[in-house]
Amino acid sequence: MENTVLKEELKANIVKFLNLISVNPSDIKDDEPLFGEGLGLDSIDAIELIVLLDRVYGIKITDPKEGRKIFIDINTMVDYIEKNRTK
Amino acid sequence: MTKVFVTGMGLITSLGDSVVENRNSLCSGKSGITSLELFKSKYADSLPFAEIKIATEKLKEILSVDSADLTRTSLLALHACKQAILDSGLDSSQVKSMRTAIVGANTVGGMCLTDELYKDSNSKEKGSPFLASYDAGSVTLFLQKHFGLKGIANTINTACSSSANVIMYGSRLIKNGLADRVIVGGVDSLAKFTINGFNSLHILSKEACRPFDKSRQGLNLGEGAGFLILEKESLVQNRNVYAEVSGYCNANDAFHPSSLSEQGDGPFNAMKGALDLAGISTKDIDYINAHGTATENNDQVESVALLRLFGTVPPFSSTKSNTGHTLGAAGAVEAIFSILSLYHSELYPHLRFTDPIPETKLIPVQEYEKRDMKHVMSNSFGFGGNCTSLVFSKV
Amino acid sequence: MLYIHKASCISPQNTFNNVDLSILMPSFENMLRAIEPGYEGIPPGQLRRMGKAVRLGVGAALPLLKDSPQLAGIILGTANGGMEDCIKFLNQIIDYDEGTLTPTNFVQSTTNAIASQIAFMSGNKGYNITHVHRGLSFENALQDAMMHAIEDPTKTYLLGGVDEISDYNFNIDFLLGCFKEKFTSNDALFNANTPGTIAGEGAAMFLVGGQKENSLACMHALSVLTSTDERELKESFAEFIYSNNINLEEVDVFISGENGDRRQDNFNTEIELAMPPEIGIVRYKHLTGEYPSASAFSLWLACHLAQGNTAPAHMVKKVGAKKTCRNILVYNCYQGLQHSFMHVTS
Numbered sequence: 002m003e004n005t006v007l008k009e010e011l012k013a014n015i016v017k018f019l020n021l022i023s024v025n026p027s028d029i030k031d032d033e034p035l036f037g038e039g040l041g042l043d044s045i046d047a048i049e050l051i052v053l054l055d056r057v058y059g060i061k062i063t064d065p066k067e068g069r070k071i072f073i074d075i076n077t078m079v080d081y082i083e084k085n086r087t088k
Numbered sequence: 089m090t091k092v093f094v095t096g097m098g099l100i101t102s103l104g105d106s107v108v109e110n111r112n113s114l115c116s117g118k119s120g121i122t123s124l125e126l127f128k129s130k131y132a133d134s135l136p137f138a139e140i141k142i143a144t145e146k147l148k149e150i151l152s153v154d155s156a157d158l159t160r161t162s163l164l165a166l167h168a169c170k171q172a173i174l175d176s177g178l179d180s181s182q183v184k185s186m187r188t189a190i191v192g193a194n195t196v197g198g199m200c201l202t203d204e205l206y207k208d209s210n211s212k213e214k215g216s217p218f219l220a221s222y223d224a225g226s227v228t229l230f231l232q233k234h235f236g237l238k239g240i241a242n243t244i245n246t247a248c249s250s251s252a253n254v255i256m257y258g259s260r261l262i263k264n265g266l267a268d269r270v271i272v273g274g275v276d277s278l279a280k281f282t283i284n285g286f287n288s289l290h291i292l293s294k295e296a297c298r299p300f301d302k303s304r305q306g307l308n309l310g311e312g313a314g315f316l317i318l319e320k321e322s323l324v325q326n327r328n329v330y331a332e333v334s335g336y337c338n339a340n341d342a343f344h345p346s347s348l349s350e351q352g353d354g355p356f357n358a359m360k361g362a363l364d365l366a367g368i369s370t371k372d373i374d375y376i377n378a379h380g381t382a383t384e385n386n387d388q389v390e391s392v393a394l395l396r397l398f399g400t401v402p403p404f405s406s407t408k409s410n411t412g413h414t415l416g417a418a419g420a421v422e423a424i425f426s427i428l429s430l431y432h433s434e435l436y437p438h439l440r441f442t443d444p445i446p447e448t449k450l451i452p453v454q455e456y457e458k459r460d461m462k463h464v465m466s467n468s469f470g471f472g473g474n475c476t477s478l479v480f481s482k483v
Numbered sequence: 484m485l486y487i488h489k490a491s492c493i494s495p496q497n498t499f500n501n502v503d504l505s506i507l508m509p510s511f512e513n514m515l516r517a518i519e520p521g522y523e524g525i526p527p528g529q530l531r532r533m534g535k536a537v538r539l540g541v542g543a544a545l546p547l548l549k550d551s552p553q554l555a556g557i558i559l560g561t562a563n564g565g566m567e568d569c570i571k572f573l574n575q576i577i578d579y580d581e582g583t584l585t586p587t588n589f590v591q592s593t594t595n596a597i598a599s600q601i602a603f604m605s606g607n608k609g610y611n612i613t614h615v616h617r618g619l620s621f622e623n624a625l626q627d628a629m630m631h632a633i634e635d636p637t638k639t640y641l642l643g644g645v646d647e648i649s650d651y652n653f654n655i656d657f658l659l660g661c662f663k664e665k666f667t668s669n670d671a672l673f674n675a676n677t678p679g680t681i682a683g684e685g686a687a688m689f690l691v692g693g694q695k696e697n698s699l700a701c702m703h704a705l706s707v708l709t710s711t712d713e714r715e716l717k718e719s720f721a722e723f724i725y726s727n728n729i730n731l732e733e734v735d736v737f738i739s740g741e742n743g744d745r746r747q748d749n750f751n752t753e754i755e756l757a758m759p760p761e762i763g764i765v766r767y768k769h770l771t772g773e774y775p776s777a778s779a780f781s782l783w784l785a786c787h788l789a790q791g792n793t794a795p796a797h798m799v800k801k802v803g804a805k806k807t808c809r810n811i812l813v814y815n816c817y818q819g820l821q822h823s824f825m826h827v828t829s
Contacts, residue, residue, distance in 0.1 A: 281576065285584075
């Protein structure tokens, strides 16, 4: 169940990187949309998530549009991290 | 209320170190967007920049100033400001009069010295000579001291619309009787701070920028300074006048810190307000110098706002295709370009355009053209939703 | 004529919500940091991105925006804006060697972030500007508002001054010699007789316009000078009094920007000597510390006194002959170079 550990770690990192002061990591549901509804993140957050992937998991994304395809929800992000992480 | 006239102009950009050189470059469709030669950055090999190919030490030599605390930003400002004063024919007593104000603009001041600032801000021992040269105000304070200015002095920072606002503000000082003439201008030099800032937002283009093109990939950073002398009508008499500052408006888009709203209310309101103040209608505008940064968001939104206001959009271009985005200098530099168009009755070619944005289909001026004009508009929009439009009219 | 209709202030003292200047909150290591409120009015989604300067500015502005007439615009003065974010971003550039950097610090560091954030939060699409002329940032914002009151007296604007202490600008200004070498507590600021002052921060916001009805105070005249010469200062003050028809005999109180820096005493003395002996003198920099837009606090204080409030003993340098406080002169000097005079009446 490594997957669950990664999910929890990712949620904590999202809260930390985006400074989501009123959000508890466990409040973020695995299939809840990160943008628009749900957490209500915006274009700057999308770039902050790219920085998160780079600094924590060693994944480099250069095109923010590519990022938006990955940052749908926690599930899609975890899938992508598992396949592409270099650290 | 008095009219406000432009009686002097000074410029230094990647296109040249004088108004004449800049005009020649514009006429011949020259681009100042090249690779970095003087400025050290990790991105020197991967990104193009509109760098002025005169080293900071050389600028000091040309300007005969030699003070350890001088930054490249202050030197570029001095260069353009000196030219503008000379061009207007003001003598020293006029410059030093209590009735002569200065309003400067820049976005990062002396922070072009990113590494020095890093050291100074993280230490309590042994400061560099630049301690009082980092803030935006330092540039104007230097000019005040250099020219012995005694009147009202101000510095404005509204990000990329900063120096459009100084033209507006200077005109208001004159109209309100607080000054008879105002030295206004903007400057910024290349800085690791802005290079990395815009890069972190993923809006720097890897190739020379293509404003209003379907395939645009972002902006190129540039550096430069533009200064103008504004005077009240009664002082001008038989001296040369380039244009009247006939309209200006500052409006906020109130949408997002770093992008414009889909409908472009900020740009729309700024353009409309400037027309209203000038007392003219959309069909009176003969040319628009667009903000046109070549980011996906700006050009799309600016096009939408242009179509909303004008219906049929007059000839327009973005001279950022020549100079890159000079940030705090852009408003003043592009105001001068707009005035040159008006004064010399000519339109300059917008560079590297091939395909219009599918949704808006606007096509900029691509060939040099002689054309008589009465009114031109210059747009400047910045982060924080800060939008300003200016209208200049033939005198 | 510019009329002030509402005023709000976040400072190192109890100036927000329940104003109480009688208790002097202490400085720590030559810094007076603002007492930040809970910011209940700011949505968490926006608060999370704000640096201190933006929080202070937005926080001070919010009470004025509630139940207010439609604002025609936002006019702010700040020398440095979000300095903390600015240097955080700078540190990233160096620490990560120009690698993948987080954009939030960059976007928040632009000095216009405070005025634009207030515009987003209040949906204000009007005039929006940030004056950044170091120690005259607020004065220039004030001048801008005074012009607007003439251009269209029916309109109301939000006017303010904000600056923050960051570890970074403290270091830079310390290296410049602006602050005292030894720790000096703020209650002893005016007795230290040493060079330098102590650092401060704060935000003062005002609703202003050209209409007199229900106003707290009237900003009658403003003048500025950039000079290191006492004689020029004296002449400039005389010119300010003369050209604005100010009768010094009618002035009740002088608010002095004295900051405990021995090197600036000559300027303050020059102005004090130019005034009739019966004028009361009030000081405030031991409440706020020194910062480029501290004069915004002095205008807030002038409004506070003009409302009939009295200055507690620790603020009074000299007791005046008059009981009333309706006619106020304010002088400020920043780093011995940028000077300003204000005349406020009620």
